[in-house]
Amino acid sequence: AAEPWPENAALYQQLKEEQILLSDNASSLAVQAFLQMCNLPIRVVCRANAEYMSPSGKVPFIHVGNQVVSELGPIVQFVKAKGHSLSDGLDEVQKAEMKAYMELVNNMLLTAELYLQWCDDVTVEEITHPRYGSPYPWPLNRILSYQKQWEVRRKMKAIGWAGKTLEQVLEDVDQCCQALSQRLGTQPYFFNKQPTELDALVFGHLFTILTTQLTTDELSEKVKNYSNLTAFCRRIEQQYFEGHDKDSSTTVAARSAKRSLLR
């Protein structure tokens, strides 16, 4: 933990154009935004088996020096141990609020994205199954996607989301966006002047929802209803992703345009 941040730190995620799904892309973008905000250079590496390389089974994960850390929560703590932190200036009550809002995003937005990808039959048929197994030959691609779908559906059932209809899920997303919009108000970031990990997380999810084309536009419409959230996304994109160096230039260009997740 005492070593400085190396130059060749890498972030691993799945293949961007063909394989990665909505929820994984959101998580990956959140981590990239966080590291940009901390001014730590990171290289994005795309591998088909990123999920299996990760120590916790989830993407993205970063490879720094000789350590591998996955998911935003542990990465924030790891970066803090190296001496960089975005939330040091907050007092105790604000830190509690920040943690609460991060849980809100994980609880509602991430679960809704997972629901849409794996429990909504149309999306599963047309988008998820083709994308998820695309690097692998038949029948492995089908087996892997069914396995993952079964796992996600089991989890949804355990937390009570299996009984929800798509409209109810979209309503929950709307409620969550409303809460975020009200909390953001007219400020540039959630905790006024400086961005924190909460801003990175919200940016990751909202930007991905806004720029990903699914079978319907309902999800992105819900977010577009809140103009301060779209302005927030644009602001962070302009400040931290455009005009940034050769490493992320290809990823940025691919992301700023409206991308299609259809095959």
Added chain:
Amino acid sequence: MAAPMELSCWGGDWGLPSLHPESLTVMAYAKFAGAPLTVNTINNSWRAPKGDVPILISEGIVISQPAKILNFLRRQKYNADYELSAKQGADTLAYIALLEEKLLPALLHTFWVEAENYCSVTKPWFASRIAFPLSLYLPGKMSREALNRILLTRGGPPLYSLTEVEAQIYRDAKECLNLLSKRLGTSQFFFGDTPTTLDAFVFGFLAPIYKVCFPRVQLQEHLKQLPNLCRFCDDILTCYFRLTLSGHSPAGQDTADANLQKLTQLVNKESNLIEKMDDNLRKSPQHPPRKLTTLKLAAGGEEGSPLNRLSP
């Protein structure tokens, strides 16, 4: 305004109107908003509703989850959040998400998964309130569902064994309690002087941890070290739940709660004294140790009296 609504939920014990966190949340919200509810606790007759608990029945409409029940009550003009600003409403949602993610797994574990607690307290209590032969099956099913939920949501790699998962969820729960305590600070309720939805949810989750007497109580001990949260639970119990409990005389409940509060304060004072004496001991080794043991016994004796109210 509407005809009185009926709420079916699990009953209570140890001074609580209900042991089930979601039922408690709905009951607390109804009290805060002034909604007239007749509470039917589930007993072991076959007429008890099966399926999700709590259930609200109003003029033939049946509503089942706490969030939906609260929405329904708000639409009927029983709104406890009337004076909240938009930002406070957003904060409510965020803190509820925090409770569900961080505190609920540990709560479920304490009640349903921890073997000693489950076998000696939870299972007999719930089984006595469900009709035979369902009472042989339903508590086991609830326990399996709780374990399933914990493992599926928190049990992935790199945590590979149940003990590691348990350690992690209790750490998260203690952190969550600390965060709630910091957010509450010295005010009476989370958003000023009137209770709101967030207070109902926090009360619903905290009160069972606080009051139910289990053999294994690490979460309860942690909660007792946060006096503002304990005071918050006690306040709501004494102010809002005095009069409606069937089978509990209101005066008896009052004095029992007042006694409990005095006892808690006494225990806290004793533990502060014990800490000071510990410090003195370290500084001056010839301090007689006998005083310490008698004090500890006294504290243990006083803590023992609430245990007497454990019903078989």
